[in-house]
Amino acid sequence: MPSLLAQKTGEAIIIPRDEEQKLLAELKKRDDTEALRLQRFLAMPDLSRHAGSPLKEIVDRAAKVKSLTGFDVIEIPEIVSTHILFDLFNMPPGHPARSKSDTYYVNENHVLRTHDTVFWYYYLNHPKIKKRIENKEPLGVICYGKVYRKDEIDRQHMNVFHQFGGLLIGPDDKITITPDDLKNALSEIAKSIFGQVNFRFYEHQFPYTDPSFEMEAEINGQWIEMLGSGMARKSVLANFGLTNYHGWAFGFGLERLAIASLDLPDIRLLWSEDPRVTRQLKLGQKFVEVSKYPPIVRDISFVVDADFIPNNYFDLIRDIGGNLVEEVKLLDKYENPEKFGASRVSYTYRITYRSTEQTLTTEEIDPIQAKIYQQTKEIFHALLR
Numbered sequence: 001m002p003s004l005l006a007q008k009t010g011e012a013i014i015i016p017r018d019e020e021q022k023l024l025a026e027l028k029k030r031d032d033t034e035a036l037r038l039q040r041f042l043a044m045p046d047l048s049r050h051a052g053s054p055l056k057e058i059v060d061r062a063a064k065v066k067s068l069t070g071f072d073v074i075e076i077p078e079i080v081s082t083h084i085l086f087d088l089f090n091m092p093p094g095h096p097a098r099s100k101s102d103t104y105y106v107n108e109n110h111v112l113r114t115h116d117t118v119f120w121y122y123y124l125n126h127p128k129i130k131k132r133i134e135n136k137e138p139l140g141v142i143c144y145g146k147v148y149r150k151d152e153i154d155r156q157h158m159n160v161f162h163q164f165g166g167l168l169i170g171p172d173d174k175i176t177i178t179p180d181d182l183k184n185a186l187s188e189i190a191k192s193i194f195g196q197v198n199f200r201f202y203e204h205q206f207p208y209t210d211p212s213f214e215m216e217a218e219i220n221g222q223w224i225e226m227l228g229s230g231m232a233r234k235s236v237l238a239n240f241g242l243t244n245y246h247g248w249a250f251g252f253g254l255e256r257l258a259i260a261s262l263d264l265p266d267i268r269l270l271w272s273e274d275p276r277v278t279r280q281l282k283l284g285q286k287f288v289e290v291s292k293y294p295p296i297v298r299d300i301s302f303v304v305d306a307d308f309i310p311n312n313y314f315d316l317i318r319d320i321g322g323n324l325v326e327e328v329k330l331l332d333k334y335e336n337p338e339k340f341g342a343s344r345v346s347y348t349y350r351i352t353y354r355s356t357e358q359t360l361t362t363e364e365i366d367p368i369q370a371k372i373y374q375q376t377k378e379i380f381h382a383l384l385r
Contacts, residue, residue: 004170004177005070005140013074013129013141015122020077023106033379037319038104038112041148041160042078047270048144048162048254054262054281055162055254055270059144061192061283062164067185071140071166076122078146079106080113084121088239090207101309104148112148116163117208117251119143120232123167124240133242138170144254150311153318153328155266162254169232169247179211182229182248190217190226193257193283204228208236209249219260227252262287266356268323274357293359295326298369301348302382303340308347316379317351320371324364326354346385 024042027035047055062068082098091097097114104112123129123141132139144164151157168185170177183201190199198218206212209230216223229250237245255267261283264270269277269287276290310330317328332348340346351372353365376382 003067003069004138008070010070010072013072015076017077020079023079023110044160046146054258054283057283058193058254058257062189065188065192067188071142074119074123074141074143076119078113079110080118081110085118101311102150114149116143116165121240124242136171140168142166153314158267163251165251167249169245172244177247186215208233224260268356293355295352295354296360296365298351301385302376303344303346304380304382306343306345316375321368324353327352
């Protein structure tokens with residue numbers, strides 16, 4: 001299906017990052033663990049723009065489908081205000097997404113972006129786009145790049161990952177854009193990435209679209225969740241000063257689709273610089289493990305206050321163990337007021353260390369584990385068991 005914007009050439013729009021640079025400068029003056037962590041995340045490469053990465057290959061394929069012809073491409077800051085990221089996108093104070101157990105806060109009013117849908121705000125407030133709105137033109141834009149969320153540690157999740165999103169809207173009195181138009185566009189994108197595969201839609205709920213749809217594709221005999229989408233909520237568009245427009249939006253995680261296409265066993269491989277790995281990272285090519293290096297497993301048991309937040313603990317383990325940590329699994333959690341005291345909880349975690357590139361030795365892992373023991377005591381006031 002041709003795009004409503006097929007007759008125009010999309011523009012590259014880069015949002016100035018002056019405020020972000022000021023916030024980053026303030027961050028660099030700090031030497032606390034959280035500040036160092038955020039600096040490290042922000043310095044990581046954007047694989048959606050990294051030549052040779054399958055994430056960039058997905059972006060390139062998706063951006064070329066007919067339904068996205070003529071779309072603008074916008075680059076936005078990675079440090080954004082909570083007002084823009086949450087308030088304007090129907091996530092008011094108290095919403096779970098705003099929790100410091102899920103989101104990385106630079107200060108009380110700014111965070112690392114947790115979703116790329118925030119580009120709506122920057123796009124619709126850009127001077128060039130405001131002029132197009134005055135002329136009642138249809139608007140189409142895509143955005144992609146890194147996003148950040150606290151998460152568990154396993155072979156399918158990282159707290160730094162990448163998203164790709166799109167938005168198409170037009171004036172109510174000139175154009176009719178329907179959910180079927182959205183589904184046609186998403187079908188094109190799915191086929192551009194996976195070829196001729198089966199896919200299906202089912203209703204879902206998102207804060208900034210209504211109605212909303214999840215899309216699944218059948219890959220290697222399994223239905224894989226591909227993306228979220230829906231018709232842009234007029235109330236959200238109105239938050240940006242835009243009325244009498246309607247249309248569709250979508251967003252998806254690039255890692256999820258790359259893992260499905262490559263049948264990749266471990267998300268860390270997407271960041272590998274090992275040529276034995278990188279030469280295999282081509283969409284549609286089934287990944288053959290270079291070698292299944294043996295794991296080293298260590299358990300840690302401790303008692304902490306009941307307000308202990310596991311995601312914060314996972315961050316500590318990532319800080320110390322880096323990409324050598326394959327998985328952190330909760331083995332046991334229980335309370336015993338007589339034994340541990342009131343409002344105290346016992347946890348036991350199993351940490352699996354495994355390199356994607358070499359066999360690890362106990363001499364390498366023991367100092368890492370010792371530091372985790374020490375930091376667990378000092379930062380979380382834990383009693384090791």
